[in-house]
Amino acid sequence: MTEKVAVLGAGSWGSVLANLLVENGHTVELWSRDQEQVDRLNQEHVNPAYMKNFTYSSKLHVTTDMKATLKGADVILIVIPTKGIRQVARKLNAVLAELDQQSLIVHATKGLEQNTYKRPSEMLKEEIDPKYRRDIVVLSGPSHAESVAIKDMTAVTAACANLADAEKVQKLFSNSYFRVYTNDDVIGAEFGAALKNIIAIGAGALQGLGYHDNARAALITRGLAEIRRLGVAFGANPMTFIGLSGVGDLVVTATSKNSRNWRAGYQLGQGQQLDDVINNMGMVIEGVYTTKAAYELSKKRQVPMPITDALYRVLYEGEDIKTAISQLMSRDLTSEME
Numbered sequence: 001m002t003e004k005v006a007v008l009g010a011g012s013w014g015s016v017l018a019n020l021l022v023e024n025g026h027t028v029e030l031w032s033r034d035q036e037q038v039d040r041l042n043q044e045h046v047n048p049a050y051m052k053n054f055t056y057s058s059k060l061h062v063t064t065d066m067k068a069t070l071k072g073a074d075v076i077l078i079v080i081p082t083k084g085i086r087q088v089a090r091k092l093n094a095v096l097a098e099l100d101q102q103s104l105i106v107h108a109t110k111g112l113e114q115n116t117y118k119r120p121s122e123m124l125k126e127e128i129d130p131k132y133r134r135d136i137v138v139l140s141g142p143s144h145a146e147s148v149a150i151k152d153m154t155a156v157t158a159a160c161a162n163l164a165d166a167e168k169v170q171k172l173f174s175n176s177y178f179r180v181y182t183n184d185d186v187i188g189a190e191f192g193a194a195l196k197n198i199i200a201i202g203a204g205a206l207q208g209l210g211y212h213d214n215a216r217a218a219l220i221t222r223g224l225a226e227i228r229r230l231g232v233a234f235g236a237n238p239m240t241f242i243g244l245s246g247v248g249d250l251v252v253t254a255t256s257k258n259s260r261n262w263r264a265g266y267q268l269g270q271g272q273q274l275d276d277v278i279n280n281m282g283m284v285i286e287g288v289y290t291t292k293a294a295y296e297l298s299k300k301r302q303v304p305m306p307i308t309d310a311l312y313r314v315l316y317e318g319e320d321i322k323t324a325i326s327q328l329m330s331r332d333l334t335s336e337m338e
């Protein structure tokens with residue numbers, strides 16, 4: 001069935017997902033706050049700041065007018081970095097109130113809010129009046145925008161406590177190269193999505209320093225152990241972490257040059273300064289901020305996260321990466337199952 005879908009956020013992931021939905025036959029309105037970007041997308045079908053060498057469908061319509069974007073939309077997809085999602089949700093709520101419209105909300109954001117440690121769906125629930133929304137569905141999993149753009153075979157998950165809403169999103173997005181599963185564990189899906197970016201920075205740093213396959217595998221495996229530990233402390237289903245939004249996303253992000261987080265880590269491992277890495281990326285590196293949020297949250301909850309601790313000291317206290325690695329390797333020996 002053809003739906004009208006509003007997509008908020010025209011960065012690399014929002015724009016590619018909007019394009020996929022157009023290819024799936026839906027009517028899509030993409031919202032951006034940047035008029036110049038809107039003009040280039042509508043007229044030349046390009047988005048060079050975020051997706052180099054990619055041409056979008058001429059059927060994709062882009063605007064800075066949020067009211068026009070949302071009007072009549074059955075589904076609203078939010079793909080805004082964690083830092084901006086609350087602000088956009090407030091605006092979204094005001095426009096939905098003006099339109100007196102209720103829609104299904106989907107988000108694809110991967111992070112935790114600074115200071116509150118809230119997950120994206122928690123922020124959305126706080127900012128959008130239940131009168132104007134149905135449930136909130138999390139779209140997550142191993143899916144670099146660059147790979148989806150070239151139609152690489154991709155599998156992700158739609159997580160929602162309400163299975164019917166998860167299935168609606170599953171049908172909306174699925175096609176011959178993009179296969180969507182469902183999951184009812186929103187907490188696990190969001191923790192997996194947010195925390196894997198920390199490990200991806202670490203994996204990039206190891207590569208930048210010249211470490212090899214064993215080091216990468218050790219980091220991914222022990223990274224997953226601490227991701228699961230924190231998620232389970234907040235009520236996540238441990239099985240979610242061996243699924244697409246857990247190990248799946250961790251593997252793709254911690255092994256690929258397409259990952260912004262991996263690339264940031266690689267540059268740090270090569271000796272670049274964090275401020276330069278952030279300024280030169282031109283796209284969000286969620287893991288830098290999630291490291292701080294997860295570090296503070298793990299201390300508050302007394303959940304051991306040694307890799308996150310080590311990266312926190314590197315990113316926020318100026319510790320040398322090699323010192324952090326040597327500290328990690330010289331901790332008291334322990335059981336794998338702790």
Ligand SMILES: NC(=O)C1=CN([C@@H]2O[C@H](COP(=O)(O)OP(=O)(O)OC[C@H]3O[C@@H](n4cnc5c(N)ncnc54)[C@H](OP(=O)(O)O)[C@@H]3O)[C@@H](O)[C@H]2O)C=CC1
Nearest residue numbers: 009010011012013014079081084108109110144145283284
């Ligand atoms: N890129 C990917 O492959 C994937 C990304 N994700 C997740 O999706 C989210 C978005 O990532 P991604 O698309 O890569 O990010 P990008 O950095 O590529 O783009 C971010 C977009 O959000 C817009 N934006 C940021 N803040 C605001 C705000 N306050 N109000 C309005 N618009 C805003 C930016 O607009 P402007 O240009 O005006 O700053 C830009 O269009 C992240 O949480 C990321 O982890 C998930 C899966 C895959």
Ligand SMILES: O=C(CO)COP(=O)(O)O
Nearest residue numbers: 141142143144259260261
């Ligand atoms: O989440 C992603 C892939 O699933 C994208 O990761 P990066 O933000 O590191 O590029």
